[in-house]
Amino acid sequence: MPVSTPDPAATKRSPADGTYTEGAYTDGTPAYRTPEARAAGPGRRRRRAAAALRLVVTGGALSYRALFNWTTPPMFIGTLLVGPLLQLLFFVFLGRQLQVADDRFYLLGNAVVASSTACVYGGTMAIANERRYGTLGAVLLSPRNRAPLWFGRALPYVLNGLLISAFTLTAACLLLGLRIPVDALPGLAAVLLAAAAGCSAFGLALGALGLRFRDVFLISNVASSALLLLTGANVPREDLPEWMRAVGAVLPLTHAAEAAVELSAGAGLDARALAAELGTGAGYALLAVVLLAVFERGSRRRATLDVM
Template identity: 40%
Template sequence: MTYALRVFFVGGLTSYRALFGWLSPSILLTTLFATPIFQILLFAYIGRTAKLENDEFYVIGNAIQYVSIPCVFGMVQMISGERYAQTLAFVLVTPAGRLPLFLGRAFPVVLNGAAVAVVSFGVAALLLDVGVRPSSLPSLLAVAVLASFSCTGFGLVLAGIGLRVRETSVMNNIVFGLLLIFTGSNVRLDRLPDWMQAIGGSMPLTHAITAGREVADGASLADVTGLLAWEAALGAVYMLAGYAFLIFMETQSRRRATLEIS
């Protein structure tokens, strides 16, 4: 048990710190915290031009949607970064249990994603003069953590694909773009075609974004329990599916000797 916890916490922390090995902290922080603020400003101003929603709509939507960058990229980098550093085989040859090994690496990513959402929301709200009641802030934090959890689960599925796909950065960016369109971060879901709403409903972040907007408008966590339950259930399904998929892909990689050459 102690061994598994060490793999979970120490392995996860070491892996997360390794992200700072391939990208210096200043650059990583700029990418994670400055870029989402510009994304929020971009869509808020487009919204003003199109005379659609208020700024709060875009601040909440994009702050939560941007957790996909740390969560999706972070989880896929768990595989492709190890491959780039030529340590993937060493990681996978260890007798460590795969549950603490993979989920331990997901844990810091969840916290990182939530931090990105909180900071980008806070700064953008100040810049655009978006007022949210202080009593709503803890609930918004809970929504951000839940969004980050479900998106990290989605990232775990993509990490499995990363065991076979060479152009992981292209895949990550495409996934980010799809989440931007389908989650309702900038266009209300009911304004999208039915088939897009159906896809959006099965994607991470969609329910969290809706819940975040309702909470910012004054709803309590109890009022958005249904949405949060959906988001949590989706996150759990993605997390379990991602874990199973990683195990499957690892086995396939061993069988086909494609761990390093894919």
């Protein structure tokens, strides 16, 4: 009859003193652990959580500073603040001339879309610029978990996009005299945050294509134009062809723009639209993780990680 022998680090409970020791028997039978070992388990989990949080926050901040091309004050102000505001004013006055929709429609829609510049291009730069600057290999050699590594890079763009949307909305309201109910502001902040998060996940998914394609910014340009046209921010979705409405339904910002317009009109927060926006963002985040894993393995196999 085979006898189960303990590993060197594992023994049974001692009947004399009732203490426990860590380890397991060679046949898979679990051994008891000491109270100190059991107490150390939550401690290790807390340390792992703290390390992951540090990777998300510190790694995201460093990558934003190193990889985002528009951090200098002239580029930031001109590209991310003045540009979206001028775009909003253009569509407001165009809408007045063509009598397609009122000012509220264009103001809220473009305030939501304003975050797309930082989020789409920023998410793309967060990955594609690693390859462009020749540092992608060093990043992928890191033993850290890929999820906090990449999602930490999206966090600064979420905050950046929220800041840009808030600035665009505030400046446009002051210039055009549009008033938004005070009780709608918390819901509007939640909608803008969900829009920025979903758009950043969309940018990460596009940036993942930078592991396979050379000119990923061409794809980002097309995607940014698609968000401008198909999300209902500047063209009412009911006026679009059926296939365009179908494409717009799976893009970020679509449901957020709809919820923002309803909020500003006093209709209250549309929880279904907000949930749809969050679900769309989660879908693109999952797609980004899958694409990054697939393209990383393929690039390792072909030795093309840093090949431009």
